[in-house]
Amino acid sequence: MLSYTLKRLAIAIPTLLILIVVSFVLMHAAPGGPFTSERELPPEVLANLNAKYGLDQPLWRQIVTYVWGIVTQFDFGPSFVYKDRTVNEIIAQGFPVTLTYGILSFVVAVVVGVTLGVVAAIRQNTVADYFAVGVSIGAQVLPNFVMAPILVLVFTLWLGWLPGGGWQGGQWQYVIMPVIALSTSFMASIARITRSSMLETLTMNHIRTARAKGLPERRVILRHALKPAMLPVISYLGPAFVGMITGSVVVDVYFSTGGIGKAFVDSALNRDYAVMMGVTILMGALTILFNLVVDILYGWIDPKIRY
Amino acid sequence: MLNRRIAASVLALAVAAPALADNPVPEGVTLSEDQHYTFWLLDAIKSMDPQVNTDVEGSDILRQLFEGLYNEDGEGNIVPGVALEHAVSEDQKTYTFTLRDDARWSNGDPVTADDFVYAWRRLADPATASEYAWYMELMQVENAPEVIAGDMPPEELGVRAVDDHTLEVTIGTPLPYFPQMLVHASTFPVHAATIEEHGDAWTRPENMVGNGAYKLDEHILGERVEMSPSETYWDAENVVLDRLTALTINDVNLGLTRYLAGELDRVDVPAGQYPRLAEEYPDQATSTPYSCSYIYMLNVGDQGPEALDDVRVRKAMSYGIDRDIIVERILQGGQRPSYNWTHWATAGFEVPEIDYAGWDQSRRMEEARTLMEEAGYGPDNPVALTLNYNTSEDHKKIAIAVSQMLKPLGFDITLNNMEWKVHTDRMQAQDFEMARYAWCGDYNEASTYLDLFTSYSGHNNGEFFNEDYDRIMKESKTAEDPQPLYQEAEEILAAEMPVIPIYHYAQVDMVAEDIRGLPTQNVMQTWYAKDMYRVAE
Numbered sequence: 001m002l003s004y005t006l007k008r009l010a011i012a013i014p015t016l017l018i019l020i021v022v023s024f025v026l027m028h029a030a031p032g033g034p035f036t037s038e039r040e041l042p043p044e045v046l047a048n049l050n051a052k053y054g055l056d057q058p059l060w061r062q063i064v065t066y067v068w069g070i071v072t073q074f075d076f077g078p079s080f081v082y083k084d085r086t087v088n089e090i091i092a093q094g095f096p097v098t099l100t101y102g103i104l105s106f107v108v109a110v111v112v113g114v115t116l117g118v119v120a121a122i123r124q125n126t127v128a129d130y131f132a133v134g135v136s137i138g139a140q141v142l143p144n145f146v147m148a149p150i151l152v153l154v155f156t157l158w159l160g161w162l163p164g165g166g167w168q169g170g171q172w173q174y175v176i177m178p179v180i181a182l183s184t185s186f187m188a189s190i191a192r193i194t195r196s197s198m199l200e201t202l203t204m205n206h207i208r209t210a211r212a213k214g215l216p217e218r219r220v221i222l223r224h225a226l227k228p229a230m231l232p233v234i235s236y237l238g239p240a241f242v243g244m245i246t247g248s249v250v251v252d253v254y255f256s257t258g259g260i261g262k263a264f265v266d267s268a269l270n271r272d273y274a275v276m277m278g279v280t281i282l283m284g285a286l287t288i289l290f291n292l293v294v295d296i297l298y299g300w301i302d303p304k305i306r307y
Numbered sequence: 308m309l310n311r312r313i314a315a316s317v318l319a320l321a322v323a324a325p326a327l328a329d330n331p332v333p334e335g336v337t338l339s340e341d342q343h344y345t346f347w348l349l350d351a352i353k354s355m356d357p358q359v360n361t362d363v364e365g366s367d368i369l370r371q372l373f374e375g376l377y378n379e380d381g382e383g384n385i386v387p388g389v390a391l392e393h394a395v396s397e398d399q400k401t402y403t404f405t406l407r408d409d410a411r412w413s414n415g416d417p418v419t420a421d422d423f424v425y426a427w428r429r430l431a432d433p434a435t436a437s438e439y440a441w442y443m444e445l446m447q448v449e450n451a452p453e454v455i456a457g458d459m460p461p462e463e464l465g466v467r468a469v470d471d472h473t474l475e476v477t478i479g480t481p482l483p484y485f486p487q488m489l490v491h492a493s494t495f496p497v498h499a500a501t502i503e504e505h506g507d508a509w510t511r512p513e514n515m516v517g518n519g520a521y522k523l524d525e526h527i528l529g530e531r532v533e534m535s536p537s538e539t540y541w542d543a544e545n546v547v548l549d550r551l552t553a554l555t556i557n558d559v560n561l562g563l564t565r566y567l568a569g570e571l572d573r574v575d576v577p578a579g580q581y582p583r584l585a586e587e588y589p590d591q592a593t594s595t596p597y598s599c600s601y602i603y604m605l606n607v608g609d610q611g612p613e614a615l616d617d618v619r620v621r622k623a624m625s626y627g628i629d630r631d632i633i634v635e636r637i638l639q640g641g642q643r644p645s646y647n648w649t650h651w652a653t654a655g656f657e658v659p660e661i662d663y664a665g666w667d668q669s670r671r672m673e674e675a676r677t678l679m680e681e682a683g684y685g686p687d688n689p690v691a692l693t694l695n696y697n698t699s700e701d702h703k704k705i706a707i708a709v710s711q712m713l714k715p716l717g718f719d720i721t722l723n724n725m726e727w728k729v730h731t732d733r734m735q736a737q738d739f740e741m742a743r744y745a746w747c748g749d750y751n752e753a754s755t756y757l758d759l760f761t762s763y764s765g766h767n768n769g770e771f772f773n774e775d776y777d778r779i780m781k782e783s784k785t786a787e788d789p790q791p792l793y794q795e796a797e798e799i800l801a802a803e804m805p806v807i808p809i810y811h812y813a814q815v816d817m818v819a820e821d822i823r824g825l826p827t828q829n830v831m832q833t834w835y836a837k838d839m840y841r842v843a844e
Contacts, residue, residue: 032729042441084359085507256555257530263529
């Protein structure tokens with residue numbers, strides 16, 4: 001197990017390097033640059049800017065310098081667009097925000113999704129099942145860029161209960177709507193996966209055995225059915241968790257949270273090479289890490305899996 | 308020895324001066340208990356460094372935190388800032404500014420001429436690598452191009468401190484509108500010791516030292532900016548608003564929703580919503596002219612399509628567009644249809660008589676048909692063109708409308724939507740046929756627009772080169788009254804039609820009813836929180 005984990009972590013390094021090089025090259029291949037604006041800069045001004053940010057160097061040297069800065073000083077460089085900030089500062093400001101609403105959304109999505117799925121499965125073809133399936137399908141088809149403005153309209157403009165956006169250091173009033181908007185579709189997916197997986201598990205031999213032993217139904221479900229039923233859910237949760245904590249541009253745009261999702265999309269549109277690379281690496285590292293976590297969880301849930 | 312004389316502009320300033328030192332609140336007005344003003348920002352502030360900032364929204368913030376030589380009043384006239392007045396030399400090339408002696412930085416240090424010298428050199432210095440370094444060139448400050456190119460040290464820039472309260476600027480060619488240009492945020496002074504101590508981090512709230520009426524309390528990128536009155540500001544006793552909050556909301560429609568929920572005091576109105584809001588909230592919906600001009604630029608250069616070399620085709624295209632439909636049905640916010648380039652409300656500028664502006668649309672269509680026939684084109688032999696525009700619902704709607712309007716004349720227009728950077732990059736590489744473009748004035752004078760189409764401008768992406776035009780614009784720099792020359796330049800544009808004017812912008816806002824002191828007649832839309840206040844309802 002330990003050697004497996006170490007091996008996986010060792011593979012992560014070349015993976016990240018490839019990610020860096022490919023992103024770097026693709027990014028520079030896109031037309032326009034960080035200093036392209038409707039006011040075309042005089043050549044001498046552009047030359048000064050390119051010199052300051054090292055863009056006058058050949059691409060390979062830019063990549064080497066960049067990677068060297070990360071490896072030696074954990075320095076992701078200055079933002080080319082938010083000029084009085086470094087990439088480290090931008091991530092340090094935005095990522096905790098994203099992490100907060102991401103983790104909360106994850107918890108909400110898992111708790112509500114699994115509950116709905118289990119209830120639907122054990123009460124299959126009853127009103128409870130139809131309700132749970134209805135809710136999850138409704139939540140799935142309503143995209144969050146539609147839901148977000150509707151939430152603001154209802155809770156801010158009509159009811160006046162919640163502020164329409166902002167973050168204010170993560171005060172609860174500011175967190176509710178981003179969490180609802182972000183968690184809903186994940187919750188729906190989790191509910192559907194849980195339901196079908198649970199239905200399948202309930203037909204298995206060990207469940208029949210448990211029931212035959214006369215165990216109370218509650219114990220059968222929680223003790224014997226839930227754990228194996230969670231396998232497909234877990235494999236979904238890994239990427240879903242990364243998706244949630246690496247930010248949602250929709251949440252950031254509609255609720256002005258100042259999170260990392262908006263910064264990422266802006267960096268691509270602004271050709272803010274440094275921010276784009278920084279967030280890409282962050283997301284890449286998190287993806288690798290959580291895929292590993294999921295694989296380890298597999299082994300814990302299903303003892304048949306060996307590394 | 309320079310032979311100085313007092314310029315007419317000094318007299319104008321002297322008249323305006325007494326009004327400024329007074330309280331902005333007129334007699335008999337009852338102020339509200341609440342003097343907190345919350346305004347909207349579309350995007351995160353890219354920089355709070357005056358010499359690094361490039362954005363309009365960034366300038367809106369900087370104008371509260373710093374004060375330059377001159378400010379503007381609600382009508383767009385320049386009024387004293389740190390400078391009380393100036394004198395101009397006989398040859399119109401040396402400006403001597405007298406600075407007020409009571410101006411203070413937020414740490415208590417006096418604001419001196421050296422602070423301006425430092426800031427201006429910093430703007431031009433290659434080490435700063437400012438995107439707005441070209442503004443020094445635009446102001447014609449002596450040796451600016453050489454300093455920016457690194458051929459001369461920044462100390463050679465034509466700006467020097469005669470003493471603590473006297474600043475002398477030398478410019479290369481006379482510029483009648485030079486004082487107006489000093490309102491621009493990139494010319495604001497900065498505190499040298501602070502920058503040297505903190506480097507790029509000097510703009511953080513805990514480090515920043517400014518000389519404006521407000522100081523920075525908090526800046527969370529992409530979320531909010533908080534400001535409160537600066538006790539050291541020379542006119543602090545007349546500052547009324549006791550707190551300023553700027554909220555970033557990236558979606559215009561959501562901004563409006565939050566305004567209606569009472570979270571904001573000022574917000575932009577999305578296109579098409581003004582008529583409804585004006586009816587429902589007549590005291591809050593406002594539309595005032597805003598110095599930007601929307602056009603379709605045609606590529607008349609070597610890389611452009613052959614058909615556009617023919618002025619008849621270009622004119623037919625311009626005549627064929629019904630601008631009334633665009634402003635009345637699509638934008639609906641008090642924008643004006645335009646038949647010329649310079650914004651109609653620009654100070655001192657009078658739009659010349661342009662023939663087709665006075666015709667009705669059926670007459671224009673008729674003329675356009677004739678021109679197309681003469682040029683050998685028509686519905687049977689259409690001109691195929693690609694219209695590039697950057698991503699935006701409004702640009703898209705206008706582009707669709709225009710392509711339909713031009714179809715009957717024999718234009719087969721393919722719409723090509725591109726991301727902003729790609730669009731700009733293509734335009735600047737002359738890799739386009741017809742492209743959506745807009746320009747906003749840097750200062751309130753027609754040359755900010757008209758200089759663009761000189762052959763030497765660097766922004767003339769359609770490569771319209773015309774000797775007469777160049778000559779007129781050069782002459783305007785030294786003319787006693789440049790306005791007739793500006794009109795001539797506009798007439799050349801109308802006759803040659805290298806661009807198709809579409810409309811002149813308006814600033815369409817919702818403003819809380821109890822807010823006073825926002826500019827009403829200032830086409831630059833520069834506003835100063837120190838001139839604003841809330842009245843009791």
